[in-house]
Amino acid sequence: MAQPNLTLIDALRRTAAKLQKGAPYQWGHMGSCNCGNLAQELTTLTKAEIHEHALAVGRGDWQEQLNDYCPTSGLPMDLLIADMLEAGLTSSDLQHLERLTDRRILERLPREKRYLRHNFRDDVILYINAWADLLEEQLLNKIKLPNLEEIEEGVLA
Incomplete structure (x- = not known):
C-alpha cells in the first residue's frame, strides 16, 4: 500500500x-481515467500530455504501462510513473486504482457499496475518498504525542 x-x-x-465537480472523466483515455486524473494532480501534466505520453509508448492501458515500467528508460510515460511512485504510490496501488480493486479500501465501504465499477465516476470518487481516509488514518497513527503528565513534568521541571 502507498x-x-x-x-x-x-x-x-x-x-x-x-x-x-465535473472534471473530464473517460475511462478509456489515459489522461482522464482513474489513474490519469490522479496523475494530473501529482504532476504538472495535462490530461492531453498524459495521453500523448502513453500513446507514444503504445503499450495499452495503465495496467500494461505499469507492467512494462522501466525506471531507467527515459521514456515520458516511465518518467510520469516514476513521479507517481515518488509521491508514495506503488505500481500495485495504481493497478488497483484503475480497476478499483484494493481490498483494504473496499472493506472500508458499506457492504452494499463494495462492488464498484471501474468506469463509473461516482464509484471512482467513493474509492479515492476512502483511500485518502485510510492513508490519513495511517499517517495520524504514526504521530506519537506525549501524554499530559509528560508535558506537565517538562514544564514544571
Whole structure:
C-alpha cells in the first residue's frame, strides 16, 4: 500500500473533488481515467500530455504501462510513473486504482457499496475518498504525542 504522506493524501482529495465537480472523466483515455486524473494532480501534466505520453509508448492501458515500467528508460510515460511512485504510490496501488480493486479500501465501504465499477465516476470518487481516509488514518497513527503528565513534568521541571 502507498506510503501515507500529506502530498499524496491531498492529491487524492483534490482528484476526488475535481471529479465530483465535473472534471473530464473517460475511462478509456489515459489522461482522464482513474489513474490519469490522479496523475494530473501529482504532476504538472495535462490530461492531453498524459495521453500523448502513453500513446507514444503504445503499450495499452495503465495496467500494461505499469507492467512494462522501466525506471531507467527515459521514456515520458516511465518518467510520469516514476513521479507517481515518488509521491508514495506503488505500481500495485495504481493497478488497483484503475480497476478499483484494493481490498483494504473496499472493506472500508458499506457492504452494499463494495462492488464498484471501474468506469463509473461516482464509484471512482467513493474509492479515492476512502483511500485518502485510510492513508490519513495511517499517517495520524504514526504521530506519537506525549501524554499530559509528560508535558506537565517538562514544564514544571
